[in-house]
Amino acid sequence: MSIQTSRRAFLANTFKYTGLLAAGGVGASAMHAVLPHRSQAAASTGHPWPWPYVKLDVEAGRKLGHDSYWSGKGCSYAAFYPIVHALEQEIGAPFTNFPAEMMIYGHGGGAGWGGLCGALNGAAAAICLVTDKKTSDMLISDLFGWYTQAFLPTDCSNEYALKKAYGVNKYNEKVQQNKSGSILCHVSGSLWSNHAGFKIIDLERKERCARLTGDTVAFAIALLNDNFDGKFKPVASANPVANSCNTCHGKEGEKPDVLSKMDCMQCHGDPHAQ
Amino acid sequence: MSIQTSRRAFLANTFKYTGLLAAGGVGASAMHAVLPHRSQAAASTGHPWPWPYVKLDVEAGRKLGHDSYWSGKGCSYAAFYPIVHALEQEIGAPFTNFPAEMMIYGHGGGAGWGGLCGALNGAAAAICLVTDKKTSDMLISDLFGWYTQAFLPTDCSNEYALKKAYGVNKYNEKVQQNKSGSILCHVSGSLWSNHAGFKIIDLERKERCARLTGDTVAFAIALLNDNFDGKFKPVASANPVANSCNTCHGKEGEKPDVLSKMDCMQCHGDPHAQ
Numbered sequence: 358m359s360i361q362t363s364r365r366a367f368l369a370n371t372f373k374y375t376g377l378l379a380a381g382g383v384g385a386s387a388m389h390a391v392l393p394h395r396s397q398a399a400a401s402t403g404h405p406w407p408w409p410y411v412k413l414d415v416e417a418g419r420k421l422g423h424d425s426y427w428s429g430k431g432c433s434y435a436a437f438y439p440i441v442h443a444l445e446q447e448i449g450a451p452f453t454n455f456p457a458e459m460m461i462y463g464h465g466g467g468a469g470w471g472g473l474c475g476a477l478n479g480a481a482a483a484i485c486l487v488t489d490k491k492t493s494d495m496l497i498s499d500l501f502g503w504y505t506q507a508f509l510p511t512d513c514s515n516e517y518a519l520k521k522a523y524g525v526n527k528y529n530e531k532v533q534q535n536k537s538g539s540i541l542c543h544v545s546g547s548l549w550s551n552h553a554g555f556k557i558i559d560l561e562r563k564e565r566c567a568r569l570t571g572d573t574v575a576f577a578i579a580l581l582n583d584n585f586d587g588k589f590k591p592v593a594s595a596n597p598v599a600n601s602c603n604t605c606h607g608k609e610g611e612k613p614d615v616l617s618k619m620d621c622m623q624c625h626g627d628p629h630a631q
Numbered sequence: 632m633s634i635q636t637s638r639r640a641f642l643a644n645t646f647k648y649t650g651l652l653a654a655g656g657v658g659a660s661a662m663h664a665v666l667p668h669r670s671q672a673a674a675s676t677g678h679p680w681p682w683p684y685v686k687l688d689v690e691a692g693r694k695l696g697h698d699s700y701w702s703g704k705g706c707s708y709a710a711f712y713p714i715v716h717a718l719e720q721e722i723g724a725p726f727t728n729f730p731a732e733m734m735i736y737g738h739g740g741g742a743g744w745g746g747l748c749g750a751l752n753g754a755a756a757a758i759c760l761v762t763d764k765k766t767s768d769m770l771i772s773d774l775f776g777w778y779t780q781a782f783l784p785t786d787c788s789n790e791y792a793l794k795k796a797y798g799v800n801k802y803n804e805k806v807q808q809n810k811s812g813s814i815l816c817h818v819s820g821s822l823w824s825n826h827a828g829f830k831i832i833d834l835e836r837k838e839r840c841a842r843l844t845g846d847t848v849a850f851a852i853a854l855l856n857d858n859f860d861g862k863f864k865p866v867a868s869a870n871p872v873a874n875s876c877n878t879c880h881g882k883e884g885e886k887p888d889v890l891s892k893m894d895c896m897q898c899h900g901d902p903h904a905q
Contacts, residue, residue: 406730430764451730456680461767462759466747468771471891472814473746482756485736490704493735497742540746541815543891550888557890558882608832614824616831617745617817624898 404451410487412582413443415575419514422476422574424524426567433463435570436479440578441486466542474542476570477504480577488584495591496580498618501540502593503576505620508534510568513575518568528564538596538620545569596620678725684761686856687717689849693788696750696848698798700841707737709844710753714852715760740816748816750844751778754851762858769865770854772892775814776867777850779894782808784842787849792842802838812870812894819843870894 418439425435437460445452462468463478480500485493515531517523533553537545546557546566555561583589598620606615615621692713699709711734719726736742737752754774759767789805791797807827811819820831820840829835857863872894880889889895 404728404730406732408730454678456678456682456725456760458680458764459756459760461764462755462771465890467751467755467775467814468768469890469892470772470775470814471889471893473741473752477741478747478752481736481741482733486730486733490732490735494742497736498744501741501744540741540744543889543893546890547888556882556887558887608830613830613832614821615745615817616739616743616820618743619745619817 406486407489408444408451408487409448410444410581410585411447412585413440413447413578415578415582416513418443418578419571419575420517420523421571423514423517423567423571426563426570427525427527430458430461431464431475432566432570433475433479434458434461435567436460436476436573436577437483438479439574440480440483440581444487471543471546472541474504474540474545476566476573477501477540479570480573484577484581487581492584496577496584496589499580499589499591499593500573500577501618502596504573505538505540505596506536506593507572508536509572510534510565511572514568514572517571518564525567527567528560532561532565532568539623540619544623598622680760681763681767682718682725682761683722684718684855684859685721686859687714687721687852689852689856690787692717692852693845693849694791694797695845697788697791697841697845700837700844701799701801704732704735705738705749706840706844707749707753708732708735709841710734710750710847710851711757712753713848714754714757714855718761745817745820746815748778748814748819750840750847751775751814753844754847758851758855761855766858770851770858770863773854773863773865773867774847774851775892776870778847779812779814779870780810780867781846782810783846784808784839785846788842788846791845792838801841802834806835806839806842813897814893818897872896 421439421442422435425438426432428435430438434457438457441452441455441457445455460479460482463473463475465475466472467475467478477500481493481497484496484500488496510532511534515534518526518529519531521529533549535549535552537548539545539548546562549565550557550562553561553565580589596618599618602621603610603615603617605611607613608616695713695716696709699712700706702709704712708731712731715726715729715731719729734753734756737747737749737756739749740746741749741752751774755767755771758770758774762770784806785808789808792800792803793805795803807823809823809826811822813819813822820836823839824831824836827835827839854863870892873892876895877884877889877891879885881887882890
């Protein structure tokens with residue numbers, strides 16, 4: 358199966374943005390507090406947030422994301438580091454000596470607990486470092502939506518491995534692709550493990566996550582580049598199942614007890630089935 | 632019900648550390664790559680990671696965590712900011728003008744998707760900024776374990792609200808307490824909403840998350856202080872249900888297809904039940 362996972366192909370082939378992004382998240386609409394939150398004073402004494410961005414090389418990010426996975430610092434660092442490293446190369450300060458290792462904790466869904474995929478966590482942190490809240494929410498929702506719907510790792514990553522185009526070559530065969538449907542490390546990893554027939558600790562599973570990390574970096578850079586060019590249009594804010602369930606359980610529904618864009622049925626099945 | 636949620640009480644009353652921490656996470660045992668990962672060169676040109684730490688005031692962190700939730704920047708920023716802000720006050724550089732807003736994206740489980748609780752995400756990032764990988768994994772696992780087992784918000788946070796001791800006073804009643812059993816925003820928020828009988832968008836739910844964020848900051852600071860004093864002992868690395876399921880599905884089991892420390896039955900029920 359030939360699978361396109363570029364942002365262009367994703368834009369063309371997936372479901373359309375449903376407007377849920379405007380719903381925002383916890384506290385998004387809260388009043389500003391009177392606290393002296395530092396960013397408001399940073400302009401005069403340092404680098405105000407968000408930090409600057411220039412367009413980056415998507416494929417260089419994909420390769421460095423893969424290779425950084427094998428640095429021993431895990432998937433979350435490996436998704437964050439290539440972006441801040443490239444910005445340090447292009448811009449210098451304020452990215453000079455940024456402690457990218459602060460994102461190590463995201464590995465394995467958060468210190469190995471299986472929550473938010475570390476590649477998504479690290480890439481999202483990089484996006485949020487260089488974009489304001491409204492923009493980062495949109496870009497990150499698109500990144501999460503892509504991750505849940507794409508067959509990963511991409512053909513591109515598999516081809517790099519076959520050609521030994523990476524800096525770190527642990528496994529040079531094609532890695533089986535699947536669609537996880539989830540932003541969660543445990544769901545993503547376990548579904549792939551069962552799909553591909555490898556143990557969760559096998560080299561093949563780790564290399565799958567290394568390539569997936571590179572793909573996530575590449576997609577995040579593509580999003581940031583599109584945003585830099587004023588071309589970003591949100592596409593994949595929520596799962597179609599979540600959209601359906603949220604008509605009742607979401608903030609505007611009759612039983613508003615859920616704030617989530619994950620595929621409800623992956624954990625709940627259909628609780629209303631006869 | 633009087634509920635103790637201090638670290639001391641948690642240490643005394645919960646299940647014992649099972650040793651699973653040593654299992655680490657994705658890629659933890661991977662070889663170091665040949666890439667010029669910046670931290671290795673940072674010592675000569677900047678501030679090497681991990682950044683310095685000094686003991687901080689637990690209760691000041693609890694209050695600022697609560698108040699920062701209402702800054703409009705969300706729960707994840709609100710759990711991260713108080714720690715780096717306090718370290719800036721105590722130490723100065725390298726914490727001066729740190730872009731704490733980079734953690735905004737964690738709100739609502741990641742741009743509102745419902746994944747890893749944003750308070751945990753932000754606090755974990757702060758822990759990882761100032762501790763090495765092995766230490767941060769241990770401290771964060773303990774933080775996650777506490778969060779899943781504690782009745783939140785704590786009595787302490789409720790009492791601050793009743794006494795109007797916060798800087799931001801949105802709701803000065805006691806907030807109902809429950810044990811979420813999960814590190815995930817969606818599970819934590821929805822279970823509380825149904826437990827307490829409030830809509831997920833109600834002020835009471837937001838104030839619950841504000842107090843919970845303060846409690847998470849406080850617990851994270853307590854962990855960091857214990858570690859600073861050389862007194863930290865890991866306690867709550869994994870859920871007891873996860874421990875049981877992982878005997879077969881974990882990395883040492885007969886069907887090793889899972890890397891997770893979450894309560895399996897919250898999503899799966901008992902798949903082996905007759």
